[in-house]
Every structure is written in structure tokens, then in C-alpha cells.
Amino acid sequence: MAIEDDVLVIGGGLAGATAALTAAEEGVQVRLVTHKQSTLRHASGLIDVLGYTPAGEGPIVDPFEALADLPEGHPYERVGTEAVREALSFFDEIAGDAYSGGHTASNALVPTHGGTVKPTARYPVSTAAGLASVPEDTLLVGFETLTDFDAPLAASHLEAAGAPFSARGVTLTFPGIVRDDAKINRYAHLLDHEETVQTGAGETSAREALAATVDAHLKDESRVGFPAILGDDHAADVRADLEDALGVDVFEVPMGPPSLPGMRLEDMLYDALGDAGVRVTSGVPVIDYETDGNGAIEHVVVDRHGQEVPYRAEQYVLATGGLVGKGVRSERERVFEPIFDCHIPHAAERYDWFVEDVFGEQPYARFGLVPDRELRPLGEDDDPEFSNLRAVGGVLGGYDYAAEKSGAGVSLATGYVAGERAGTEASR
Amino acid sequence: MSDAEQPTDDHVPGDDEFEPIQVFPEAEEMDLRPGADNCYKCSTCDTNCPVAEVDDEFPGPKFQGPEQWRLKRQDDHDIDDSVMKCSNCMRCDSACPSEVPLSQMHNTARAEYVEENMSKFSREYWRNRMLSNYRQLAPLAATFPRTANFVMGLSVTKWMGEKVLGIAGDRDFPEFAKTTFREWWAKRGGNATSRERAQEARAERGAEVQNEDKRIAYFHGCYSNYNTTEVGKALVRVFEHFGYEVMIPEQACSGTPMFANGMLDDARRAAETNVRELSAAIEDGADIIASCTSCSMSLRQEYPELFDFDGTEDVAENTWEAVEYLRVHEDLEGELEGTQVDDTNFAYHAPCHSRNQGLDGQTMEVMSAIDGVEAEDVGDSCSGISGTYGWKEENYETSMKIGEEMFDHMEDAEATTGLTECPTCSMQMEHGTGYEIQHTLQVLEAALVGTELEEA
Incomplete structure (x- = not known):
């Protein structure tokens, strides 16, 4: 018998926690499954939205103004500017007095x-x-x-x-x-x-x-x-x-990894998850899935030290992170998403995955899933891979969070949008 | 598995022409190189180490694991003696975002240190050996439980223990049961009685009376056998309630305290017995169930990492934690709906070894299905005792410092009964707060079966 919930979020970083919290607002039973500790432990604890344009211009004064000019396929373009604003308000509510900056739309400059x-x-x-x-x-x-x-x-x-x-x-x-x-x-x-x-x-x-x-x-x-x-x-x-x-x-x-402000942010999010009644299963990976034969995921399989335990939900959110969080992995021959094998566009020749200038425009930095406007990852044929799977945060492609300083904002905005959709659909 | 049953590669398609030739000599020790290379020094493990946070002498898991492993490639380096300060909580394993087998590295390093650098005549060696082989002493105490409990409780015994052996004098020795779990089981009629009771339960539930699939082999471990026999009895009654026939195979210690003390030879002997007996039970159609999360951890993770007896993988793949098994195989939450228990307030602590198996949220979820039960999670800190670690005089203070956060949260909680799945966490919880501590299975027993009088 499967462990059953309405919404299942895979991945426990900023994007996954946000998706779980947003989904729980819809009054459904949400579970978050996370394998190893998230990259929040490496994170500065700062919530960046957009510091530089994809072309490297900046620092940007008003990130929300700059969102309109982002190229098609950028996660912010997928969800729209309004969703980014809403997601930040949602974060402000959770953070309360622990965070500052909500008084203005402009970016603050924090010494590193x-x-x-x-x-x-x-x-x-x-x-x-x-x-x-x-x-x-x-x-x-x-x-x-x-x-x-x-x-x-x-x-x-x-x-x-x-x-x-x-x-x-x-x-x-x-x-x-x-x-x-x-x-x-x-x-x-x-x-x-x-x-x-x-x-x-x-x-x-x-x-x-x-x-x-x-x-x-x-x-x-x-x-x-x-x-x-x-x-x-x-x-x-x-x-x-x-x-x-x-x-x-x-x-x-703020310091490099390991980072206490990142851990404090993690604690804050997990306290909120507990308060919202989200069930958390940690320390074990999702390794596989079964479909219902009609293009939807029926259940996923969690490896609990040898025991393959089915976890079933109506809606699924993939928040496993990028190359560092291991939501995107690479071998000599290919770049892939390890759980659902969702499509990740990349050059066939691996020497085309990077450029020689270390700080240049690195193709690998943009590797990730391509979502539709509902954040469902698309296959090579541009159709959603599954009808009930959405992808959020670092596992998405089409943006270079390190160069743009947009990592936390993309996680919040996509987590917020996918969580809300998943919660709404699961409550029907 | 007999020799005749050795698996062959014959069935692999396309390997007809391929005959492997051994180019390199057989590896004499585990090659942990890929694991060491996976470490990119993010130090997430270090920030999860409960010992490094409070003990200035401990350099943390990143050093004990990948860094020491690399150092050891130079011939003139011994294993650093600080490895004995590791409490083997294994939190670093689930912390690592990069698949470094930290606890496996610690276990092998500790074994090498004990083998090569620790005097076999030292007090520390004999104390550690005694603590990790508690299983060997327990039968004697269990034969004369009243005398043992009396003697162990004497202040002169504790004083001697600390002075002569280095066992923390502030700790209370666990009480020995007057009847061991196995004695109770034998008196109750053993496997045959369990089969009858399971069949009765199936009949009552309207299920098929004859069912070969509903069979478990209980790995009770040492503590449920000699000390908290009520946990073992609760397991039997709860599983029989669901129509499972319980078998109690022969068994040795799971090895957890031996790993933690670098007594790998002792652990290997125990593991060999367990793998043999449990493999036989699996052959008989049983799944292996443990009630102690460190026992299940050991069978599932440490055995395959450290040993390669025939059947090791098989045992790992068929071992379950008790509540986990019921949740996956039965509608446990549905069954608990509408049930009640007398004691309804609990302060729950998730043991480190349950976290590593993805079981940390489980008890809270299951408890919420029982009417009126309020369980409060007392946070994600380590209890600090970590098996034998907190029993050593030199670690006692550190152990209590680690536990401070849990004690505080327990005292802040409404409940005055503690709840956990680990026998040594339970000792620490009791020691730090004076609360009575229960095992999740005992609450399930109370809800599903009721607290029966002692069975004959």
C-alpha cells in the first residue's frame, strides 16, 4: 500500500519548501520528500530576484522593471512579473521580522x-x-x-x-x-x-x-x-x-558554504512547513515512478535503504535542484534529469557544453528542464512530459542564476506558482 | 545459500565470448577512493556533527572521512586517535550532498585504529569491548536479574565502574527484565502459538486463514530481549493483530555498538550469524522486522557496506522497521482511526538512525491518527548518547551537552511521557528529564490490542 497524500514535492530547498507551503494553503495534504540536505546549507541566505541582466548589465536598481525584458523561456518569463511579486509577498509573510528589504522594490547592496x-x-x-x-x-x-x-x-x-x-x-x-x-x-x-x-x-x-x-x-x-x-x-x-x-x-x-544564514533560512522554512501541516520525509531518494497509462504519474518510488516504497499523490512537484543539488546530472555522453528522465536540451558534443573563459557565458549554467507556462516540463516534442508534474527552481533551465543573481527569486516564484496550481488541482 | 546455489553469470546475454581475466590482484581492503573523490569540501557534514559542535577535541566528519582517507595513502600516517570521539550517529551520511560514504569511512578507520594503534591491554580497549559486547554479559545478569539490578544500582558499583573501567558513574544501568523476551516467547508456545493467533486474527478480519505471505521474522536485538521486553511483546501483539505469524530466529547483536567501538571482528562474527539465520527466515517466506532503528540501520546499511557474506544483500533488502512495514503493507492509519489510548500526550524524539532511514516523520504521522493523541516533536537535535558513546566517562559531559537542546524541548512540551524508537535515546531522555519513555509500538499496542495483563 502506498503512502498517500494529495501533493508530493520532491526536493527540500527553497523552491520545494515554497511549493509545499503554497500548495498547503489550498487545504490539501502535502508531503515533501528530500534526499540529502539541500543547497540552502551552501546559500548566503540572501533573497536575490535579479541583480544583473542575462547580458551582464547591472547592478540592476529595480529588478521588477527588468523582468519584462527577459528572453522567452527564462523562468521569470514563464511565470510573469506579477507572480514574482506575489511570491515575494508570500515569502515576506513567512519571514516576518527575520528579513528586511520589503519596504522598497529596489535592490539593496549587501557587502559579501x-x-x-x-x-x-x-x-x-x-x-x-x-x-x-x-x-x-x-x-x-x-x-x-x-x-x-x-x-x-x-x-x-x-x-x-x-x-x-x-x-x-x-x-x-x-x-x-x-x-x-x-x-x-x-x-x-x-x-x-x-x-x-x-x-x-x-x-x-x-x-x-x-x-x-x-x-x-x-x-x-x-x-x-x-x-x-x-x-x-x-x-x-x-x-x-x-x-x-x-x-x-x-x-x-554573508559567507560561503557552509553558511549559517542559509541554515537559519532552512530552519525558518521547515518550521513553517511543520505549522502548515506538511509532512516531511527526509534522508531518502525518489528513484523511480509509474504512470497510469494516460500520461499522468500514478506514484513515485522512494528507496528507503533497500525498501522500495511507493508514494502516491494527485499532483507532483519536482524541486531537486541543478547540477550542484543533483537534480540535473551529467555523464560523458549526456546531461539528464535522474528521476523522470525529463528532456534537457544540450549539445551532443560535450566540448560544446562549456566555453574556455571561466566567467564567460557558460552553456552548462543554463542546462535544465524547459517548462510551459504552467511549469510542466516539456518533452523534445514540446508536449508536457506528464500531466501532473511541475518543475521548479534550479532543475529548470534557461537562466544562469550565478551570473544573474536570480537563484532565490526563481525558486520562490516558480515554487509559488507550481505549488498553487498543484494545490488547486489536487483539491478538485 | 549452499555452494550449489552460487549465482552464475550464464544468463547474461552476449557474454558467451567474454572471459574476464584478472589483471589486478584481488583488493585486500575496501577501495573508498571514489567516495573520497566525491567530496567537494562544502563542509555540510561538519555543520551536522553534534560532537564537533560542542567538543573542541573533535575535528569533524570531513576530516575523519575523506581527508583522513587521503592522508592514509601516505605510508607514514596512522589513523588519528580522534576517530574514537565520533559517536557514530551517522548524521553526516544524510547531510552529504555528494554521496561520500562518510560513516563507512569512519567505521573502517575506527577498526584500523583499534587494530593497529590501541593497546589490547589498555583499560579503554577492555571497557569498549565490554560495552560493545553487552550481549555477552546480559544473559548472566538476566539469569539473576534481581541481584544484577541491585548490584548495578549500588553507588559503590558505579564508583568502581567509573574508576576501574571508565564507565560514566552518573548513568543508571538499565534494569534487567525478570523474564527475557525469548523466555516469554518460548513459554507462550513459540512460533506455533503465533501461527494460531495469526490465523485467528485473519479469520476475525474475514481474511484468508491460510496465508503463507503474512509471516515476519522479528529481529528483537539485545535490548528488547533483556531489558525492555514490553517493546518486543508489543511488536508481537500488534503484528498478530494484523494477522501476521511471527517467527523469532536465532540471532546475535546487530553489531551497532561494535562498529561504534571499532570492534569490527566482533561485529563480523555477529553479522555472520545474523545473515545466516535471517537468510534462512527469508527462505521460509518471512520479511525481517526490527523494532530498534539502530538494528534495522545496521542490517540495511552497515552490513552491505562492510561485509560480503552470502545473503548479506538479501537480508538488507528484506529488512524493515516495524511501523514502516505496517504502513506500507496494511492500512495502519485507517485501522487506528477511532482508537483511543489512556496516555495521550507525548514528547517525541526521532533517533538519528531513524532519520537516516527516512523515518523521522513517521511516528508523528501515525500518532495523529489515534483519537486525542497529541505528540510533539522535540526537534531535530541528537539525544547525545549514541549507543555506548555517552556511557564512557570521558564522553559523559559532551553527551549531556549535546542532549541539552532535546531536554529543554522536552521540558517545554506539554507531555511528561517521552516517545522514541531507540533504546539508548530512550535512556538518555529518561536520564535528562526523569520522564517515562515509551516506544511507538507500545502506543500502537495500546490503541489496537489494548494493554492486556501479562500473558501466561
Whole structure:
């Protein structure tokens, strides 16, 4: 007997979670099946909509204005500008106070750990005090044991990029960290749980010790930027305590993988899934499917460590990610979608999958499924592969999220549209 | 499987002309190179490691797995002793987005460390051996349960345990049952009684009375046999309720505590017995059912990763967790509708090893089908005990630190009864909160069969 629900979402990243949450709004029973942990754990936690045009122009000031000019087949073109706006409002509702940026249609410029600035539509509240458009002098604090963030280098990059303030970077020792390779959640745990640490001045709490370490280096800057390790479950308290102790604004600089702001976003989404009554099955892959003989998927097959368990629903959403998330895979001879083998257009010759200029227009970056306006993936013959399957997020082709800075926005907008359709159809 | 039944390649079409020639010598150890090469160092595993988050001496799963594996290609590197700090929760496995077999790497590294770098005369070695071979000591305690429970509870015993063996003195030894599950089973009439009861249940349900397909072999593991025998009895009654004939094959420890302590030779011996006995049960038409999620994890994942006895794959492919089996083979939720239980509030903790089998949401879903039952999931943190890990004096503090989040969430929950599928998580939950802890099967038993008086 199959495990039964109305809507089944395959994939647990931003797109899958959004689709599941939207579908659940229609009052149907939704299940989300996710194999390994999602690429949210690599993600900056920023919600970009569109930072640069596909031709590389930008940074774009108003992303919604720029959507109208996107080429046919781009996921945003498929769902339409209005859907992108609605999806962002939906996100704002879920995020509540945890995110900022909803007050304006314009992109914000958030400093990154490399000292560049990234145009983004929404940003975690922990990064809010650091915006590059705000003309306030900035101290960036790095730590000897966190080599991914070179604060002096990032500060000089910011200044060289023409930031309207002076930036200075210092590298300090993080009190309480004893390993050169301590994990980012070790830092977060120390601060979250106010662990006692040893400093030159004796025993003190981790937050106090950190503030004291930084205070000694603070001159007349009015804000201090830390790498994004300031707590996990109690991040807001950690930041507030540091601000009190230092007397200035404190912000986090988003980091590369693994990323706490990405994990906090993941936690936020999964809490929302729980509240919405979405059932989550994690740790196991969907490996196969059966059709009903009339072009619809009857059930999918989940491999639970050797046991092939059928999972049945009325409507299915595929949100397995791109080449990194492994929703799109490649071999020497072909590029393919591993569960349903949906059509992915690509050159027959693999040397045509890339160009030599690393930062050039890479064909592989656009590999993915081609959907119709309902987000049903199309076969080579331009007909939907299945009547009850929609595809969302990174598994879609036709856009280069890394170059455009559009990854999160596409996941939200397509997840929102597909979730709503799937939920509506399943409730009929 | 006998020699005569060895599979041959004869049926493969088109291989008539192909005769493989062995060019390379037979590999003497597992080649984990492709697994190590799959690691692109995203460090997602490290952020899932409950030990690295609180223990400054532990370098995390990425180092213990792919990095140490590469280091070992240089002849002059021993396995780092920090591998013994890994609690074997296996969270890194389901964290890895790139198919690196982390726990397999940890298991082989740990075995190599114990074999080559740990003194066989050390207190640590003997303590670990004793903890991982609890199965060998339990029968003695079970023969004299009252004496054992009395002696184990004495503070002088605990003090000695800590000083002499390095077993955490703050822990309470699990109580030994006065009658083991197997003794109860034998007294009850064994397989024959179960067959009768299953047939009665089928008749009552209006199903075919003779049904060779409705047969399971129960892998009870050590804990349900010697300690929480009520879990084993609940399993029997629930499966019989659905018309299943239960068989109880001969069995050894699943090997989980041995893997975690690098005692791979002990684990191999146990696994050989289990694969032989369980294969025979499969031949008899039974599916293998476990009530402990670490036991099912071991049979399903670790056996095929570490051993290659005849039948290993077969056993892995036919092993199920008990509730999972009922959900897929019966209309469990439908059956539970309209049922009631006395105790209706539970604080549920999903064990790490159930997560790795995709079973973490299952109990919550099943509980919601019983009238009036409110189960609250106490979050996705690890309980911190991880089998034998938290029993070691040097890990006790770390173990309790890891468990802190779960204890807090349990105390915040309305319920004062805990719920989980793992015997050692259950010990930790009880130890940290003082709550009574139940197994999901016990709640199902109460809902479907009612709590009967002790069967004769």
C-alpha cells in the first residue's frame, strides 16, 4: 500500500519548501520528500530576484522593471512579473521580522565576504546594518581561525569599489575557539549558549569576551561587521548583546558554504512547513515512478535503504535542484534529469557544453528542464512530459542564476506558482 | 545459500565470448577512493556533527572521512586517535550532498585504529569491548536479574565502574527484565502459538486463514530481549493483530555498538550469524522486522557496506522497521482511526538512525491518527548518547551537552511521557528529564490490542 497524500514535492530547498507551503494553503495534504540536505546549507541566505541582466548589465536598481525584458523561456518569463511579486509577498509573510528589504522594490547592496557588493531584494535582518549604500564608517572583524573571511582585504575591496564610507579590517583571535578548524556552528554554539571562556582577564561569557576583544580595536566607526557566525538559534540575542556592549550597530557579512544564514533560512522554512501541516520525509531518494497509462504519474518510488516504497499523490512537484543539488546530472555522453528522465536540451558534443573563459557565458549554467507556462516540463516534442508534474527552481533551465543573481527569486516564484496550481488541482 | 546455489553469470546475454581475466590482484581492503573523490569540501557534514559542535577535541566528519582517507595513502600516517570521539550517529551520511560514504569511512578507520594503534591491554580497549559486547554479559545478569539490578544500582558499583573501567558513574544501568523476551516467547508456545493467533486474527478480519505471505521474522536485538521486553511483546501483539505469524530466529547483536567501538571482528562474527539465520527466515517466506532503528540501520546499511557474506544483500533488502512495514503493507492509519489510548500526550524524539532511514516523520504521522493523541516533536537535535558513546566517562559531559537542546524541548512540551524508537535515546531522555519513555509500538499496542495483563 502506498503512502498517500494529495501533493508530493520532491526536493527540500527553497523552491520545494515554497511549493509545499503554497500548495498547503489550498487545504490539501502535502508531503515533501528530500534526499540529502539541500543547497540552502551552501546559500548566503540572501533573497536575490535579479541583480544583473542575462547580458551582464547591472547592478540592476529595480529588478521588477527588468523582468519584462527577459528572453522567452527564462523562468521569470514563464511565470510573469506579477507572480514574482506575489511570491515575494508570500515569502515576506513567512519571514516576518527575520528579513528586511520589503519596504522598497529596489535592490539593496549587501557587502559579501570577498568585499564585493551583491544586489539583492531581501536580506536577513542580521545583515541590515551593513548595507553598502549607507554612508557609515565600517569596521570589519575577521578571525585568525576563519580563513574564509579576510577582513582587511574585504575592507580595501569595498573602498576600491567606491563604497560611500571608509572601511577598515582587523583580524583577531576568537575567544573560546581552540581549534584552527573549528566548525562554524562551534562558534555559533559558544555564543548561543553563552559558554564560559578563558581570556587574559579570566573567565567570562563568550559574548562578553568577544565584545571586549573587538572593543579594543574599535575607533570611531559606527558599525562593526562580523562573518556570519553570530549564533544560530539565538542569533538576534547575540547581536543585540554585542551592540549593547560595543555601543555601535553590529551586522553579519554573508559567507560561503557552509553558511549559517542559509541554515537559519532552512530552519525558518521547515518550521513553517511543520505549522502548515506538511509532512516531511527526509534522508531518502525518489528513484523511480509509474504512470497510469494516460500520461499522468500514478506514484513515485522512494528507496528507503533497500525498501522500495511507493508514494502516491494527485499532483507532483519536482524541486531537486541543478547540477550542484543533483537534480540535473551529467555523464560523458549526456546531461539528464535522474528521476523522470525529463528532456534537457544540450549539445551532443560535450566540448560544446562549456566555453574556455571561466566567467564567460557558460552553456552548462543554463542546462535544465524547459517548462510551459504552467511549469510542466516539456518533452523534445514540446508536449508536457506528464500531466501532473511541475518543475521548479534550479532543475529548470534557461537562466544562469550565478551570473544573474536570480537563484532565490526563481525558486520562490516558480515554487509559488507550481505549488498553487498543484494545490488547486489536487483539491478538485 | 549452499555452494550449489552460487549465482552464475550464464544468463547474461552476449557474454558467451567474454572471459574476464584478472589483471589486478584481488583488493585486500575496501577501495573508498571514489567516495573520497566525491567530496567537494562544502563542509555540510561538519555543520551536522553534534560532537564537533560542542567538543573542541573533535575535528569533524570531513576530516575523519575523506581527508583522513587521503592522508592514509601516505605510508607514514596512522589513523588519528580522534576517530574514537565520533559517536557514530551517522548524521553526516544524510547531510552529504555528494554521496561520500562518510560513516563507512569512519567505521573502517575506527577498526584500523583499534587494530593497529590501541593497546589490547589498555583499560579503554577492555571497557569498549565490554560495552560493545553487552550481549555477552546480559544473559548472566538476566539469569539473576534481581541481584544484577541491585548490584548495578549500588553507588559503590558505579564508583568502581567509573574508576576501574571508565564507565560514566552518573548513568543508571538499565534494569534487567525478570523474564527475557525469548523466555516469554518460548513459554507462550513459540512460533506455533503465533501461527494460531495469526490465523485467528485473519479469520476475525474475514481474511484468508491460510496465508503463507503474512509471516515476519522479528529481529528483537539485545535490548528488547533483556531489558525492555514490553517493546518486543508489543511488536508481537500488534503484528498478530494484523494477522501476521511471527517467527523469532536465532540471532546475535546487530553489531551497532561494535562498529561504534571499532570492534569490527566482533561485529563480523555477529553479522555472520545474523545473515545466516535471517537468510534462512527469508527462505521460509518471512520479511525481517526490527523494532530498534539502530538494528534495522545496521542490517540495511552497515552490513552491505562492510561485509560480503552470502545473503548479506538479501537480508538488507528484506529488512524493515516495524511501523514502516505496517504502513506500507496494511492500512495502519485507517485501522487506528477511532482508537483511543489512556496516555495521550507525548514528547517525541526521532533517533538519528531513524532519520537516516527516512523515518523521522513517521511516528508523528501515525500518532495523529489515534483519537486525542497529541505528540510533539522535540526537534531535530541528537539525544547525545549514541549507543555506548555517552556511557564512557570521558564522553559523559559532551553527551549531556549535546542532549541539552532535546531536554529543554522536552521540558517545554506539554507531555511528561517521552516517545522514541531507540533504546539508548530512550535512556538518555529518561536520564535528562526523569520522564517515562515509551516506544511507538507500545502506543500502537495500546490503541489496537489494548494493554492486556501479562500473558501466561
